[in-house]
Amino acid sequence: MPKKKNGGFPVLELTDVWKTYEMGEEKIHALREFNLQIAQNDYMSIVGPSGSGKSTLLHMLGLLDVPTQGKVHMDGKNVSHMSTDDRAILRGKKIGFVFQVFNLVPSLTALENVALPMMIQGIDRSEREEKAAKILSDLGMGDRLDHLPGELSGGQRQRVAMSRALVNDPELILADEPTGNLDSKTGEEVVKLFDKLHKEGRTIVVVTHDNGIAKHADEQVYIVDGMIQNWTGKSHPEYTRKIKKNNV
Numbered sequence: 001m002p003k004k005k006n007g008g009f010p011v012l013e014l015t016d017v018w019k020t021y022e023m024g025e026e027k028i029h030a031l032r033e034f035n036l037q038i039a040q041n042d043y044m045s046i047v048g049p050s051g052s053g054k055s056t057l058l059h060m061l062g063l064l065d066v067p068t069q070g071k072v073h074m075d076g077k078n079v080s081h082m083s084t085d086d087r088a089i090l091r092g093k094k095i096g097f098v099f100q101v102f103n104l105v106p107s108l109t110a111l112e113n114v115a116l117p118m119m120i121q122g123i124d125r126s127e128r129e130e131k132a133a134k135i136l137s138d139l140g141m142g143d144r145l146d147h148l149p150g151e152l153s154g155g156q157r158q159r160v161a162m163s164r165a166l167v168n169d170p171e172l173i174l175a176d177e178p179t180g181n182l183d184s185k186t187g188e189e190v191v192k193l194f195d196k197l198h199k200e201g202r203t204i205v206v207v208t209h210d211n212g213i214a215k216h217a218d219e220q221v222y223i224v225d226g227m228i229q230n231w232t233g234k235s236h237p238e239y240t241r242k243i244k245k246n247n248v
């Protein structure tokens with residue numbers, strides 16, 4: 001287990017978080033009074049039916065969105081009221097995000113898409129390209145470096161998105177359906193990669209419909225209708241008490 005770098009605070013903590021979308025007269029509560037703690041080196045899967053709030057939750061954990069009500073703490077610091085720019089800086093330093101929709105830049109090649117976050121971090125070109133090529137090759141994409149996203153299959157695009165999320169060596173990896181478009185063999189490679197990253201001390205939260213991947217994680221959080229319905233965890237049995245609050 002790596003040394004705690006953040007003073008022992010949970011890496012992420014959601015306290016009584018609500019996310020409400022207003023659609024005309026109607027209010028949609030994507031998250032309801034949601035409480036969750038993620039500790040350093042946790043490996044957590046989030047499962048639940050379509051529309052239950054999984055992506056909304058992951059966006060909250062990835063500082064892409066802020067709650068309508070409630071608080072989000074990262075390393076003990078309240079980030080709920082931080083500006084979009086400040087959240088982006090924090091995210092760039094710490095978080096690798098694999099989106100459910102890939103968000104690749106259509107005019108850039110696979111290699112350039114993966115190298116992009118390193119450019120923002122000010123890493124020089126040869127190092128960027130070397131690192132991007134290495135991680136793409138590790139995911140079986142070594143012969144597709146110069147392809148544009150439109151010239152790749154869905155599963156290949158997913159691997160580019162995955163490479164881009166991991167290339168900055170983030171402490172925290174958040175992935176939304178990372179194997180959704182992959183065949184079972186490539187899916188297994190992704191699972192192996194997560195295992196490796198977890199063993200190296202990283203914190204991983206993965207949204208998935210794949211039972212195999214969900215079971216692979218140490219913690220499984222099952223969400224229904226914006227609330228935690230069940231939380232099982234090998235390493236943090238004390239957490240299961242806290243979820244009772246969510247079972248309204």
Ligand SMILES: Nc1ncnc2c1ncn2[C@@H]1O[C@H](COP(=O)(O)OP(=O)(O)OP(=O)(O)O)[C@@H](O)[C@H]1O
Nearest residue numbers: 021023028029030049050051052053054055056057
């Ligand atoms: N920008 C938005 N405006 C209004 N409603 C939204 C918005 N984003 C999400 N929702 C609603 O919030 C609820 C939760 O959506 P979310 O995307 O988190 O679900 P999910 O669990 O990720 O589903 P899936 O498994 O299909 O990806 C859904 O009912 C959805 O329609």
Ligand SMILES: [Mg+2]
Nearest residue numbers: 054055056100
């Ligand atoms: Mg989703």
